[in-house]
Amino acid sequence: MKINSSEIKWHLLFIILVLLLIYPLLFSLSTSFKTMSEAFQSSSLIPADPTFSAYDRVFTTINFVQILSNTFIIAALVTIFKLVTSVFAAYAFVFFHFKGKTALYFLLISTIFIPFTVTMIPNYITLSKVGFVDSIYGVALPQLADATGIFLLRQYMKGIPMSLMEVAELERASHLTRLRTIVVPLIRPAILSIGIIFFINSWNEYVWPAIMIKSEVNYTLSLALQMFVSSEGGTDVPVAMAVATLTMLLPLGLYAVCQKFIIGTFAQSGIKG
Amino acid sequence: MKSADDQSAYRRRERRLAFLFVLPSLAVFILFMFYPLLYTLYLSFFKWNMVSPKMKFVALDNYVNLLTDPVTVTIAENTLLYIVILVLFNFLLPYVLAFVNTFLMKKGKYIYKTLLFSSSLIALVVGAILFQWIFNPVSGPVGAIADAVGVALPAWSKTPGLVILVISLVAVYKAFGYNFLILLSGMNSVPEELIEAAKLEKAPNSNIFTKIVVPLTSSTAVYILIMTIVQGLQYVFTPIKVLTQGGPNDASSNIIYQGYDYAFTFYETGMSAALAIITMLIFLVLLYLEFRFVEKGVYYEN
Amino acid sequence: MKHLMKWLCLLLASVMTFALAGCGGGSAPKEATKENGKTVVTFWHVYTKNFGAPVIKQMVDDFNKSQDKILVKEVYNPDMYPGLMKNLQADVASGKAPSIAMIGYNYLDYFNENFQYVSPEELAKKDTKDPDYLSKTFLPNVLGLAKTGDTQVGLPFSISAPLLFYNPDLFTAAGLDPQAAPKTWQEVQDYAKKIHDATGEYGFYMQEYQDNWATQGLLTSNGAVILDENKKAAFASKESEEAYQLYADMVLKDQSALHIAADEGIASFYSGKVGMLLGTSAKIGTITQSSSFNVMACPFPAFGDKKVEIPAGGNFLAVTAQSEEEQQAAWEFIKFIMQPKYLAAWTINTGYLPPRQDVVNEPSVQEAIAKTPALKVAFDELPSLTPWVAFPGDVGVKAEKMFADMRDRILSGEAPATALKETQDELNQLLK
Structure with missing residues (x-):
């Protein structure tokens, strides 16, 4: 293995970049093993006297498993629902011909440009009428209205050779069959990579759950962090960092295990052009 | 038949x-x-605070108030600065780096995308708290490094301009790796041979990038550019809320945060609604651009 | 196209009717919620797991065990009083409300004008067993904290006082005697300069949240008036100017004081890089645990021999229950947690001062005071406490931010006179 000398500078650049991006993650990990006073005394990445007491405090004061499972259920529901509806909608926009198609498509896509401040209050009122305040469904439902999936999947579906679809049409395969046997297998990497992003975004969602959720049994991980952050009484920093670390643990763990697959998926799913 | x-x-x-x-x-x-x-x-046509029974129709007053309020000018300037920083770090930088990684590096380059994506897994609220800590000019590690080389860091949270930079960095931290990955995958549509040919002709890298890569990856690029702006402005919302609440003296507020502030700090629902509508209209211009470039791009490729 | 649009319109119309049906109708449920025959009382508070929530939980559990007619549920609202107000706003907008809401004193007027609540006076009157509860239990000046005009909006629950924490190690390093804490602002300025000159660290930091709490104390202790009897802003005075000038001089001229966002400034104090921290008694616990040095505290400094007047921070409890049954249940619970035993636990765990006088006699409180000198300092400040000024009505929520902006302008170099005058004019314009 010999690396070209002109490439070394690029490697250096990337190494610096990686270090910069990894540092905060290590910082939070290391702080979570410090005592409250050590956290403020030194910013060394290696705790002088590592302690699990922050994790102890997390697990004794909150029902972590419950919170973890709430977060997971919400993220999974949102991801699956969004993927399914987006695949169907994108299919209709690419392979059906009906009047008003373009108009309808742009109507849906325009919602990407609606800032969440617009929808916050009306959505709260709507969901409260059907009794979904303080429930994980109340957190999940408005997240379903997200057009990025439709947009991206439509791009990928447009890349499917028309000839394949014409053959299927001649064989009188129904649209559902075409969707199942041709479209989905061809754009599987794209579907999966979009799903991963959906999942991460929902997993980390903070603003909306903070409005919706009232009882601790319905808490999500980003809210759990807020249970240790008080501007009035001060913040238990090691615990906050422990919760932060735990919040990242599942996505990071999944990522570490499946990184080859995830990265490969992204690599294959480039928007054409 | x-x-x-x-x-x-x-x-x-x-x-x-x-x-x-x-x-x-x-x-x-x-x-x-x-x-x-x-x-x-x-x-947006009413003066109301959401809970009071008094709901007064004011026609376009909210819009007029917004457009004549000097704070709106500050907010607009801030928003622009946010966009410039975000586009620089979350679009241009990963774009160039994706090009470098794909065409200028050969060995050992795959590890970077794996590592760079890891920061995209973080929650913004976590990122905000971490950055506040790390960038604390008095007691944080960045402050310590600056101290060691004899530079006194200004208090960024109270310095206009700088405050926007640090808050933007939280959003950069969140979106950089993801954008890099997508742009990297966009590089697939550039034929390797074209680049090799250009290299043989000793074309400078900057020319290869602007003359060959950019035209061939425009759809991906425009998509990332638009998402950088639209999503980026919402991404910085959480750090603004956690770190500065728009301060000092509105120096870190942007068009999204201001809308939230109107709704939930001042309880001026009408003003918040009017600002949201204006924001939406501005974003629609971006949608038009998306239509012009991304949708068209697909045509000339096929 | 036509076909599609028809469908779309139909769908949209049905959604609209469904969603608008109850909008602004104010069709609030007048029935109390029941669970297993018990009246449910929801208690909204702002306390986190590391601060206050464990005591709240204890109070709620004890109350639920003490009787079988009422079930209290505590609900944490992130992001302190603004966060709770935001959630309350959303809840009321959708036609609901918690039974008891914890409101920050600076929202007193806004809450009074915009929300439906039952005054504790009314609740006490209906309470035939104990109609004189208010006057028997609370001192008039404490009740005054949750009073606007003649209306008693709620019952004071938590009272925090600003005090000066300091780092004795930095005092010693600067040749100052840690036992001789600064008594006046002139001394604070002098000490801060000495600390800065001797150690290179900052001498002083005053908590900078997006409000006027700490700064109000600074101004009023120099004799300034924030809001006059005619409910007009009146703080652009010579007294305010002087007070702010001293603070600004420390930051800008001496460079001995730190001007930075609250969390950063407080973290800097923890790490031993700031000599004195002006903060709230509610942080006594966290400050002690987070600092590796032996934190000391002294009362809010005076201007010369002028009387110290500092704002009481904290919150009051307001009954926002809608049905009479729920209101009475809420009242029972409030009276339960206002027992000296619980308020004592509250004080010891949070550093808040209790709203009733007899709590200080509880042995546990005496013990805590002996162990934590900072708590004693806070108790000694009780006579200097005045209400945290709440601007009338909708202006109230804007005023806090305008004060914070004014502070930031002055501390970045604007002349105090100009900033004070401009902010005052702007506020009075809004008050019209």
């Missing part, structure tokens, strides 16, 4: 099926996007 009747029956069936395919998406969008949008539009 199908008869005309058959044809129209087939079309009707197709149309119904198409509608069924779109319906689930449409239903959630109507409920959670379009209805709120109309409701917000309606609220």
Whole structure:
């Protein structure tokens, strides 16, 4: 293995970049093993006297498993629902011909440009009428209205050779069959990579759950962090960092295990052009 | 040959099926996007605080107030600065780096995308707290490094301009790796041979990038550019809220945060609604651009 | 196209009617919620797991065990009083409300004008067993904290006082005697300069949240008036100017004081890089645990021999229950947690001062005071406490931010006179 000398500078650049991006993650990990006073005394990445007491405090004061499972259920529901509806909608926009198609498509896509401040209050009122305040469904439902999936999947579906679809049409395969046997297998990497992003975004969602959720049994991980952050009484920093670390643990763990697959998926799913 | 009747029956069936395919998406969008949008539009003509029984129709007053308020100018400037920083770090930088990684590096380059993506897994609220800590000029590690080399760091949280930079960095931290990955995958559509040929002709790298890579990856690039702006402005919301609440003296507020502030700090629902509508209109210009470039791009490629 | 649009319109119309049906109708449920025959009382508070929530939970559990007619549920609202107000706003907008809401004193007027609540006076009157509860239990000046005009909006629950924490190690390093804490602002300025000159660290930091709490104390202790009897802003005075000038001089001229966002400034104090921290008694616990040095505290400094007047921070409890049954249940619970035993636990765990006088006699409180000198300092400040000024009505929520902006302008170099005058004019314009 010999690396070209002109490439070394690029490697250096990337190494610096990686270090910069990894540092905060290590910082939070290391702080979570410090005592409250050590956290403020030194910013060394290696705790002088590592302690699990922050994790102890997390697990004794909150029902972590419950919170973890709430977060997971919400993220999974949102991801699956969004993927399914987006695949169907994108299919209709690419392979059906009906009047008003373009108009309808742009109507849906325009919602990407609606800032969440617009929808916050009306959505709260709507969901409260059907009794979904303080429930994980109340957190999940408005997240379903997200057009990025439709947009991206439509791009990928447009890349499917028309000839394949014409053959299927001649064989009188129904649209559902075409969707199942041709479209989905061809754009599987794209579907999966979009799903991963959906999942991460929902997993980390903070603003909306903070409005919706009232009882601790319905808490999500980003809210759990807020249970240790008080501007009035001060913040238990090691615990906050422990919760932060735990919040990242599942996505990071999944990522570490499946990184080859995830990265490969992204690599294959480039928007054409 | 199908008869005309058959044809129209087939079309009707197709149309119904198409509608069924779109319906689930449409239903959630109507409920959670379009209805709120109309409701917000309606609220933007009133002076109201959401709970008071007094709801006063003020026609366009909220819009007029917004457009004549000097704070709006500050907010607009801030928003622009946010966009410039975000585009620089979350679009241009990963774009160039994706090019470098794909065409200028050969060995050991794959590890970087794996590592760079890891920071995209973080929650913004976590990122905000971490950055506040790390960038603390008095007691944080960045402060310590600056101290060691004899530089006194200014208090960024109270320095206009700088405060926007640090807050933007949280959003950069979140989106950089993801954008890099997508742009990297966009590089697939540039034929290797073209680059090799250009290299043989000793074309400078900057030319290869601007003359060959950019035209061939424009769809991906425009998509990332637009998402950088639209999503980026919402991404910085959480750090603004956690770190500065728009301060000092509105120096870190942006158009999204200001809308939230109107709604939930000052309880001026009408003003918030009007600002949201204005934001939406500005974003629609971006949608038009998306239509012009991304949608068209797909045509000339096929 | 036509077909599709028809469908779309139909769908949209049905959604609209469904969603608008109850909008602004104010069709609030007048029935109390029941669970297993018990009246449910929801208690909204702002306390986190590391601060206050464990005591709240204890109070709620004890109350639920003490009787079988009422079930209290506590609900944490992130992001302190603004966060709770935001959630309350959303809840009321959708036609609901918690039974008891914890409101920050600076929202007193806004809450009074915009929300439906039952005054504790009314609740006490209906309470035939104990109609004189208010006057028997609370001192008039404490009740005054949750009073606007003649209306008693709620019952004071938590009272925090600003005090000066300091780092004795930095005092010693600067040749100052840690036992001789600064008594006046002139001394604070002098000490801060000495600390800065001797150690290179900052001498002083005053908590900078997006409000006027700490700065109000600074101004009023120099004799300034924030809001006059005619409910007009009146703080652009010579007294305010002087007070702010001293603070600005420390930051800008001496460079001995730190001007930075609250969390950063407080973290800097923890790490031993700031000599004195002006903060709230509610942080006594966290400050002690987070600092590796022995934190000391002294009362809010005076201007010369002028009387110290500092704002009481904290919150009051307001009954926002809608049905009479729920209101009475809420009242029972409030009276339960206002027992000296619980208020004592509250004080010891949070550093808040109790709203009733007899709590200080509880042995546990005496013990805590002996162990934590900072708590004693806070108790000694009780006579200097005045209400945290709440601007009338909707202006109230804007005023806090305008004060914070004014502070930031002055501390970045604007002349105090100009900033004070401009902010005052702007506020009075809004008050019209």
